[in-house]
Amino acid sequence: MIAEVANHLWQSTVFVVVAGLLTLAFRKNRAQVRYWVWLSASIKFLIPFALLMDLGHDLLATLASHRVATEIAAPAVSATIAQVTQPFPNAIALVPAAPQSTHLISIAIFGIWACGFVAVALAQLRAWRRVRAALRSSTPIDIPAPIAVRSCPGLLEPGVVGFLRPTVLLPEGILKALTHPQMEAVLAHELSHVRRRDNLTAAIHMIVEALFWFYPLVWWIGARLIAERERACDESVLVLGSEPREYADAILNVCEHCVKSPVVCVSGIIGADLKRRVVHIMARPVGKRLTPGRKLLLGGAAAVAIAIPLAVGMTGFASQGRTQGVEASNARLPSFETASIKPDTSQTQLVPGRLLPGMPLNGVNVNVDNGNFNATTIVMAMIMDAYGPMDENGSRPEFLSTEQVLGGPAWIRTDFYQINAKVNDSIVNGEWKKLSTPQRLNEAMLMLRALLIDRFKLRVKHATKVLPVFEAVVAKDGPKITEDKTNDQPCRIGDLGPEKGRWLDVKSCPLSDFLGLIALLPGTDSRPLVDKTRLHGRYSFKMHWTPRSPGVPKPAEPSDAPFLIALREQLGLDIVSAKAPTDVIVIEHIEKPTEN
Numbered sequence: 001m002i003a004e005v006a007n008h009l010w011q012s013t014v015f016v017v018v019a020g021l022l023t024l025a026f027r028k029n030r031a032q033v034r035y036w037v038w039l040s041a042s043i044k045f046l047i048p049f050a051l052l053m054d055l056g057h058d059l060l061a062t063l064a065s066h067r068v069a070t071e072i073a074a075p076a077v078s079a080t081i082a083q084v085t086q087p088f089p090n091a092i093a094l095v096p097a098a099p100q101s102t103h104l105i106s107i108a109i110f111g112i113w114a115c116g117f118v119a120v121a122l123a124q125l126r127a128w129r130r131v132r133a134a135l136r137s138s139t140p141i142d143i144p145a146p147i148a149v150r151s152c153p154g155l156l157e158p159g160v161v162g163f164l165r166p167t168v169l170l171p172e173g174i175l176k177a178l179t180h181p182q183m184e185a186v187l188a189h190e191l192s193h194v195r196r197r198d199n200l201t202a203a204i205h206m207i208v209e210a211l212f213w214f215y216p217l218v219w220w221i222g223a224r225l226i227a228e229r230e231r232a233c234d235e236s237v238l239v240l241g242s243e244p245r246e247y248a249d250a251i252l253n254v255c256e257h258c259v260k261s262p263v264v265c266v267s268g269i270i271g272a273d274l275k276r277r278v279v280h281i282m283a284r285p286v287g288k289r290l291t292p293g294r295k296l297l298l299g300g301a302a303a304v305a306i307a308i309p310l311a312v313g314m315t316g317f318a319s320q321g322r323t324q325g326v327e328a329s330n331a332r333l334p335s336f337e338t339a340s341i342k343p344d345t346s347q348t349q350l351v352p353g354r355l356l357p358g359m360p361l362n363g364v365n366v367n368v369d370n371g372n373f374n375a376t377t378i379v380m381a382m383i384m385d386a387y388g389p390m391d392e393n394g395s396r397p398e399f400l401s402t403e404q405v406l407g408g409p410a411w412i413r414t415d416f417y418q419i420n421a422k423v424n425d426s427i428v429n430g431e432w433k434k435l436s437t438p439q440r441l442n443e444a445m446l447m448l449r450a451l452l453i454d455r456f457k458l459r460v461k462h463a464t465k466v467l468p469v470f471e472a473v474v475a476k477d478g479p480k481i482t483e484d485k486t487n488d489q490p491c492r493i494g495d496l497g498p499e500k501g502r503w504l505d506v507k508s509c510p511l512s513d514f515l516g517l518i519a520l521l522p523g524t525d526s527r528p529l530v531d532k533t534r535l536h537g538r539y540s541f542k543m544h545w546t547p548r549s550p551g552v553p554k555p556a557e558p559s560d561a562p563f564l565i566a567l568r569e570q571l572g573l574d575i576v577s578a579k580a581p582t583d584v585i586v587i588e589h590i591e592k593p594t595e596n
Contacts, residue, residue: 002109011049016041019037022037026294029288030235031235033290037298038228042221042222042225131161134161134169135150135161146191148167150170158171166199177254185242185246188240192232202225202229234280234281248278252278336421336422336450339422340421341418341419342417343415343417371422371427371428371432373422379417387405387449388400388445403468404582406587407587408587408590409590419451421451423444455594456590458587459589461585462585464581464582466579467528467584468579470528471575473573473575481572484540504543511539512531515531
């Protein structure tokens with residue numbers, strides 16, 4: 001989070017520098033131009049470039065997967081485990097424990113920011129309440145004006161209150177201090193604030209100041225906004241026909257009458273550097289209008305400010321996307337020695353096969369010891385496994401869910417294929433002997449990827465999309481498992497058999513290994529599972545549950561699934577829904593294979 005804020009600040013700072021250069025380029029033009037440039041710099045603090053980058057990213061992803069909405073019917077495969085009843089392997093090594101930290105520094109920084117935010121917000125609220133109190137104590141003045149004009153005792157200066165129903169407030173007795181032309185100039189100034197919606201834009205910058213109170217640059221921008229705002233109103237008054245000397249005298253007379261500081265939350269007449277304002281009024285009253293060339297420059301700068309982060313987001317998507325066919329052509333993927341692919345019209349649903357470590361691909365039997373790969377399944381399921389992420393040990397602990405595969409024709413989710421493939425014996429008896437079981441499984445999945453590329457002409461790209469996920473957390477009553485510090489044997493997760501329900505025996509395993517096994521939750525749609533337990537170390541425990549009987553409706557709530565109830569009651573762990581940036585696969589091209 002701190003890194004994201006730091007990135008946002010330096011990006012906003014660069015934006016402010018560019019805005020400053022633009023105001024220098026427009027220094028001879030009217031003040032309202034510079035005001036809007038500075039206001040855009042202020043609003044930039046509320047709009048991180050990351051949002052525009054994500055928009056560009058999503059736009060390109062949408063173009064790449066525009067067929068998803070029309071071609072994806074209800075998936076024929078729901079990559080779920082309605083009951084965790086398939087036999088577990090004798091040994092398993094799955095998701096490595098992700099490093100967790102207490103984020104004490106982040107918490108402390110957030111606490112300091114919150115205190116500053118509350119202090120600034122309370123100060124602004126106090127000023128607003130003073131203005132409201134002044135408005136309530138005011139009395140109407142019979143002065144011809146398009147909006148209400150009221151006199152207020154104790155008011156520090158003339159000003160406009162509110163932006164939905166604006167009212168001009170004048171200090172009590174100010175009419176006696178000004179001549180009629182001067183009073184008309186003061187009213188013209190305040191009405192200019194109303195036309196420009198200055199109170200609304202001032203409120204926007206007040207939000208920026210409250211959120212970024214710690215950053216001096218936002219306060220400096222506030223000073224620039226006040227200066228250009230008052231100068232813009234001065235120019236408006238002079239354009240309407242007021243004499244520069246009369247107007248300057250009106251400002252000085254108001255200053256003599258109102259000796260205190262200007263009112264916060266009110267667009268008044270005294271704001272900004274008075275000496276510079278008076279000199280400007282007398283020497284060069286009105287700036288030049290924008291020429292077509294300068295309008296083009298200003299519009300081009302605005303377009304570039306929006307286009308750059310959009311382009312970066314699109315470039316990021318393109319750089320993430322990689323044509324997998326190139327990988328195969330460059331022989332970077334291992335391949336099966338022989339492979340047979342035939343349509344299988346006898347299948348109407350997936351038949352669960354024996355699951356290997358972390359492998360949710362139903363209808364598959366893979367023997368990573370002798371190199372046999374046999375499957376009766378749909379292409380969607382193969383893609384989900386073939387393109388799963390790889391960990392730093394070269395194994396594939398996670399497999400994609402249905403929500404992580406976008407695009408492609410409907411038949412990849414409905415048509416079954418029988419696949420029989422074989423790994424070269426020299427590989428099985430040679431380099432595979434040096435690999436662990438999960439690493440051999442990963443090699444088989446890379447061969448499956450090469451098979452999809454070669455025989456199905458598959459081309460995909462990777463992207464990132466915010467998707468619903470599940471998070472494993474400690475239940476509210478705390479964990480009910482204790483760290484096993486006595487057993488230094490390799491992690492083993494065994495299935496104790498189906499008698500009287502299911503029994504799971506976990507011995508000396510990081511909790512992430514166990515969570516990797518339940519990444520596809522029973523009774524729910526498939527989602528990635530993220531470990532948020534912050535439980536380190538190795539654990540040994542047994543878990544028992546009674547699977548839902550065939551034909552019994554799914555629970556109304558996913559948390560009522562038998563396995564998850566057992567998880568909560570026996571281990572003190574819970575599964576909650578969340579959203580997070582998730583790797584997705586966008587199918588660019590795929591063809592039905594020819595039989596062999």
